Amino acid sequence: MTTHTRLTNREVAAILAGVAARLQILDANRFRIIAFQNAAESIRTLAQDINAIDAAGELTSIQGVGKGIGDAIHTLLVNGSDPEFDALFAQVPQGVVDMMQVPDMGPKKAKRLWEELGIDSVAALRAAAEAGKLRDLKGFGAKSEEKILKGIELLAKRTERGDGERMPIGVVRPLALHMIAELQAKLPAGAIERIEIAGSLRRWKETIGDVDILCLSAQPALVMETFRTLPEVADILGAGETKSSVVLGNGLQVDLRVVERKHWGAALQYFTGSKEHNVAVRELALKQGWSLNEYGLTATGAGDAPAGEERFFEEEADLYAFLRLEWVPPELRENRGEVAAAQQHTLPALLTLADLQGELHGHTTWSDGVASVAEMAEAARARGYHYWNVSDHSVGLGIVQGVDGEKLRRQRVEIDAYNRRCAEADIDFRLLQGSEVEILADGALGLPDDVLAGLDVVVASIHSAQRQDRETITARCLKAIYNPHVDILGHPTGRLLGERPPTEIDMERILQACRETGTVVEINANPARLDVNDLYARRAVELGCKLAINCDAHSPQDLTLAEYGVGVARRGWLTAADVINTRPVDAMLALLKDAQRNAHDQP
Ligand SMILES: [Zn+2]
Ligand SMILES: [Zn+2]
Known part of the structure; x- marks a missing residue:
């Protein structure tokens, strides 16, 4: 008989993460901290109810849960608490853990502020910074006080936004x-x-x-x-x-x-924004002697037209043309160079949804998808795709069902049979076999190299231990990028919009390495992820990387999400040539092969 409320996966994960944070503050053994972080992340994303797994005596079958942590979780689930965890929670106040959420405030700083100045909450931290008390501490100055205050402000805004402002x-x-x-x-x-x-x-x-x-x-x-x-x-x-x-x-x-018909062009331009883009366009109009508002243009008298003369535009493009600008696709209107490019007629020919020929990352019932290989293939064909890469999760992820070498061999038989049927019916469609291979906490992959070598397209992703520090998680990811069998880096920053911030990963170094090895950078089109985002996508292209737009579909309906990925790509100024899955299947595979040849040992 249990007398406490049953803990959910999320609650258990939160407790383990709380333990990890406290161990960090107490400067405990690094591997012990990572172990708790791993276990927390695995359980947070676990599909099965942890109580059921515990009842079956199978806690240690969860990725990252060893005997020690497993025993503690069992105690937690049965008694509602664990004496060792309770002692840790009593030793380090929640407020000190909260302080680690302030940008740039690592465990070491939080610990010193707490131990040396007795600061044990974000509120106390703000008060101390405002009163100029932090500068008494060695290594802190007026500058760091300012930085901390700014960080607290950012944190408050972030929390506020989480409440639904955007x-x-x-x-x-x-x-x-x-x-x-x-x-x-x-x-x-x-x-x-x-x-x-x-x-x-x-x-x-x-x-x-x-x-x-x-x-x-x-x-x-x-x-x-x-x-x-x-x-x-x-x-x-x-x-x-x-x-x-x-x-x-x-x-x-x-x-x-x-709005009135004659105002349509200016109104659409005005209400589309962004504010920054509109300011730039207005300034340009002023230089030409026109003031611009949501109705149209009015001559200022500084140009050729007499003051007060009006111009209206039924189409947005006519307004841009009048100002001697190429029409700017809405996705580019962020004042990131698009106005100058529109003046010089050098705007990129942005890719469109219709450019996608197939996708390279998605799941079936072989892992956590809800549809069979054939059902996903049918859905991909219905969208007009010519190929789809079956990339089920490898073993090594918290979810119970990962695909290992043996299962991949059996899956290959199914895929070959489907492709044969297509060939016989003269259908221009091919299923590829891949994997979304887990990048484990130490950078090793969830499948051995000889298994990866037999696959068509390998996506490597991180789903666990996402709170590793910048150096650790970057090194971990670089190790995967330099593996010649890895073709695509999946959802590189791991963020979940409005739910989980990106990892600490150093994206500049990651993108540089992707360029060097020819590893393709994913734009994960799932609107919960949109990862990489528009800015990283643009930077990737600047560096010379190739990208792939994938729905990471877990069901046939998920394939409709591609438009969100295309939105990110367009905001990142991408053309069809920048995205590998705009190519026919053989050209796409040849590109990946070339990249594999370029991959070499990690420096
Ligand atoms: Zn994934
Ligand atoms: Zn996936």
């Missing part, structure tokens, strides 16, 4: 599209002539503050009324004749504006 695009976009579809379905045919999403959503930003929608309509009052009574609307902030602001049940704000 939402992941993967949540917002389907909702916005659904509302537009509902609006159109409820209105008489032709009531809306044109409707378009503007704002950061049109720019495919990874998180969205609020949604801006513009439309053309001869019946604005009816459109507004219908919009405000959509079932998702929880609250109405504004109800004007041509503008309505509503808040949805999940807290998202959506604004709808009806």
Whole structure:
């Protein structure tokens, strides 16, 4: 009989992570710290209920859980607490652990502040920094006080944002599209002539503050009324004749504006943003003697046109053209050089969803996917793909079902049979066999080299011990990159949008190594990940790396997520040539082979 509440996987993981953090602060044995970090990460991502695994006496079958930690978890699950953990939690206050969340505040600094100045919470840390008390400590100065205060501010903002100020695009976009579809379905045919999403959503930003929608309509009052009574609307902030602001049940704000046809081009440009891009365009317009607002251009008198003369644009492209700019794709409008490029007509020909010929990272029921090899292949073909790489998790991951060499041999038979059927039916589609091989905590891979050598495309990823320090996790990843059998680095920074920050990994060094070895950098298109992000994608191309856009699909429906990866790629200025899975299968494989030849021993 248990008298305490049953602990969930997440709760157990949090306790183990708390133990690891305290061991870090106490400067315990490094391997012991890593062991707890590994176990925490494994259990956090574990599919099976840990109580069931414990009941079956199989805790040590979980990756990273040895006899010692297993026994402690068992005690924890049975009694609701573990005496050794309790002692650690009593010894190091939670507030000191929280201090480690402040950017740049490692365990060593937190420990010294706590032991030498008695600071045991983020609030106490702020007070001490504000009072100038940290500079008494050797190695700390006014500069570090300033840095710590800034870090605390950042941390507070991050926490605030976590409360829902910005939402992941993967949540917002389907909702916005659904509302537009509902609006159109409820209105008489032709009531809306044109409707378009503007704002950061049109720019495919990874998180969205609020949604801006513009439309053309001869019946604005009816459109507004219908919009405000959509079932998702929880609250109405504004109800004007041509503008309505509503808040949805999940807290998202959506604004709808009806604009005049002659203002459409300028309005769409204005409400698409970003603010920084618009400032740059406005400055350029001013230099040409025009002031720009959401309606159009008005001559200032400084140019050829007499002051007060107006220009309107039905299309956004006409506005850009008038200013002697190439039309700038919304994804580029962040003032990162796009205005100058538009002036010189050197904007990149961004890749599109239609450029993707196949994908190189996805899962089936051989690991944690929900569909069979054949079902995933059918879904890929239905999207017009010509190839799909079966890359199930290798052994070595916390999830119970990993694929080892023996299973891969059996899986190969299934894949070959499917490909034979395609060939006989003259279908231009090929399944490849790969693996999402685990990069273990020490940088070794979850499958031996001779097994990897037999695969078509190998993706290597990290799913455990993600809180290793910068040096450790970077070295770990470099080891995998320099393995000649590794073709693609999967979701390189490990972040989960709004849920888990990226690892400490040194992406500049990682990208340099990818360039050197020809290892392909993944843009994981799953909107919970979007990893690498737009900035790293752009940097990767600058360095000369190739990228791959993969849904990391675990179900047939997941393949629809590719558009999010394309959004990231476009924001990163990528062309089709930068992305390997825009190539036909043989050309793509040849490129990977070349890269393998270039891979050499790690310096
Ligand atoms: Zn993965
Ligand atoms: Zn995966």
